[in-house]
Amino acid sequence: MAIEVRSFFRTENEGLTLFVKLVPNAKRDEIIGIFEVESQRRLGVRVRAVAEKNKANKSLCTFISTIFHVAQNEVELVSGNKSRFKKLYIRGNPDDLTEKCERLENRYGN
Secondary structure (H helix, E strand, O other): OOOOOOEEEEOOOOEEEEEEEOOOOOOOOHHHEEEEOOOOOEEEEEOOOOOOOOOHHHHHHHHHHHHHHOOHHHHHEEEOOOOOEEEEEEEHHHHHHHHHHHHHHHHHHO
């Protein structure tokens, strides 16, 4: 029996949930690919900020807001505060956000 691998995003009523693998303390902020972790695909993101005092999480939310062209306050860390594996909620038009995710999938997907 095959294990279903879930997408790195899930469309919601008023936005989108994004599953991320965060790598802090990098040379630059960037998307590094899409990875499968425990049957869950995740968008790999590097940020320059260190993983202390919530700096990397804040940097991640700022970077994602830039990538998705939404205000910083529209990106919320839902879970994974002290983990490399994060769940973010992005408020906005679900169709526009899904389209952006599909472009990321085409560019970085394996």
